[in-house]
Amino acid sequence: MTYDLENLFSFLRFPSISTDSNHASDVRACADWLITKLKDIGLTTELHETAKHPVVIARNQHLPDRRTVLIYGHYDVQPVDPLALWTSAPFEPVIRDGRIWARGATDNKGQMMAHILGVEKTLREQGELPVNLIFLFEGEEEIGSPNLAAFLQQHREELRCDVIAISDTGMVAPGVPTLGYGLRGIACCEVILRGPKGDLHSGLFGGVVANPAAAIARIVASLHRADGRVAIEGFYDQVRPLEPWEREMWASVPGASDTDYLSVTGSPSLFGEPGYSSAERTWARPTAEVNGIGGGYQGEGSKTVLPAEAFAKLSFRLVPDQDPKEILLQVQRHLEHHCPPGVTIEVKPGHDGKPYVADPNSKFGLAARAALRSSFNAEPVLIREGGSIPIVQTFREILGVDTLLLGLALSDAQIHAPNENFPVENFEAGIRLNQALLIELAK
């Protein structure tokens, strides 16, 4: 086994499951191991306690007149259950069919270790990095980074940098280098409709009072037009139109065609806002989604109840330049306006996060593209992500810099699921990518 794989395997053997307090000492041991590893390659390290799992910082000697690059990663992993579905033990990494199989192989230990080994290789070969480097590795990403924003606030001076790089997103297809330059934002809320003071017998009372389960259907149905467009007044007003180059590039991005989306989702057909391709719909158009709807009897068979209340959990994926707070106000107005008679309505706002977009033609964007091109020997594609990574927006707000999303995760990497895996070639390309990236960002 190569030195690089040996390092990754050691890292993967820690069951650093951040959500499970039984594994707190494993998370800690993993952080300690990281500190040792980072010291060994010649970096100075700091282990910062938080309310839960520590933050690991490492840096080379910083020189004036050199760019400062912050590379973020996380050393915690998701739980492994159902364990029975794993072909090999989640914390005993093996190589099969050219892939590394283990919990964390892709998310995020594999991608993170590629950065560490790239830095190690450069230091060994050149004796020095071309940039001032800050490694920022947290142990709480899988539980929502509860302590990271406060940490950034507290250490914003020491973490001052020119640009941030993260390898924790997807690449569209094997061998196709992918630069992510945008993320959708999010706004969540829950709507609760209440009717009778308790559940009623639908025979004795059906027809005489509003049924909250029927009312929730009516109010939720009002969110969309029949053609799939969101029907909330003003919802699209601040949406930045797609650039012609985006539509052109996305039309040919591998792995993101309508056919790909159809096959990955397994839906009987595609459905969404008219006038846009699947890639455009997920990466650059906002949505209104029903994440949960419920009311009345949920068990087997039938029960003739007229429920006292019903709810819907809604989330809105947002794109530049929509503002989550403004959207939530529009949503609230819409829901109250469309509330059927005979029920009372409560709208509980939930969490939100701003959409993110950076210019892939900025000097750092161009540098990232050059690094991707040289390390994969292929022309990178430029995409936005449909999901939301709140930490990226937090970095921009607290540290004032943009983030380059250099994802190495394939769509079949099984992250958060049994049989997580990472192609050896992605791991090796990631090491080359880190080396090229620091060179390009230094230019």
Place this chain on the structure above:
Amino acid sequence: MTYDLENLFSFLRFPSISTDSNHASDVRACADWLITKLKDIGLTTELHETAKHPVVIARNQHLPDRRTVLIYGHYDVQPVDPLALWTSAPFEPVIRDGRIWARGATDNKGQMMAHILGVEKTLREQGELPVNLIFLFEGEEEIGSPNLAAFLQQHREELRCDVIAISDTGMVAPGVPTLGYGLRGIACCEVILRGPKGDLHSGLFGGVVANPAAAIARIVASLHRADGRVAIEGFYDQVRPLEPWEREMWASVPGASDTDYLSVTGSPSLFGEPGYSSAERTWARPTAEVNGIGGGYQGEGSKTVLPAEAFAKLSFRLVPDQDPKEILLQVQRHLEHHCPPGVTIEVKPGHDGKPYVADPNSKFGLAARAALRSSFNAEPVLIREGGSIPIVQTFREILGVDTLLLGLALSDAQIHAPNENFPVENFEAGIRLNQALLIELAK
């Protein structure tokens, strides 16, 4: 304590919970006790085994040229949980505030024992009943009478009768004798919409495929017009219009005004089919109710999932002359026609039962009204019931006769709930009612 109350209390002390197999021997002991009681008063008895709990039959000596009256009741009761909410133990009956408190006090042991004691009194006073009597008491009513129809089929010759009487429905207000002459029918179904092959991340896939939770809302919303009228094509075609006398009588029935319905339900306002009062809406107009709706995340807070499927459990309360099978076909056509794109639909038909109406001016209807009038010393009101009692339709189909619904249950009797109760005066009136009823039916 009076002899009558002592008898009822003994009957109430059996925890004859038919749904709970731990209580199977209590149900059996209750049936055995009934047999002894009925023998003691001079009837001949039969205990018939079924697949679960026995049927108890008792009869006087039948003479030719005398009317035969079948009185139906059930000796099983509902479970008692949550036990903590009972003021006194459910199977230790007590009298408080002029009411008998115990599980089964109203439903159905109190009403059933009134019939038995009425017969006992008549036999003691007159030595004979004015009619051929058949008592038919089952122990499976609270579990849906799974074996009764087969029993009726098998014993239809021995059970041949002219009319049936049941005291197992409501009286509209204390002291107001109530004859029920109609019941709504029912047709149930469940609709399941399926989209992606598994739950999807709503960030990565939101906007590109149909969301089954949004689709179920859309399809359910299509069932009603905004004004509350059912929007299914042909749904009202077979509905028999209300008779002018019904609208007139119901306008002044105590306990059934719009204000009563508003106060009993606790809904913020009434809502239903335009052009009808609350009594008319529940007793003589059909409905489409959503008994349950569900899909996606049901827990606390939010989870940004795009669910693979969603469901709605629907029931339709039907009135003469709607046919449940025909309605289910209309419903299925409607649901399929209104199914949004991007999901597949499955409609599972559930149980159904025909609506029922009898003529309250028939000779037996007039006899029942005379008996109610004399035993309560008040003019009876004539109502239909909003609920469905499938056994009544089964009696008509198998035995070919109508059923008189002589309900003694008040709306605050707490049947199926903690603190079930039965006014002593209703119990005593019930005994008088049985005596008067047999006399009137004999005429």
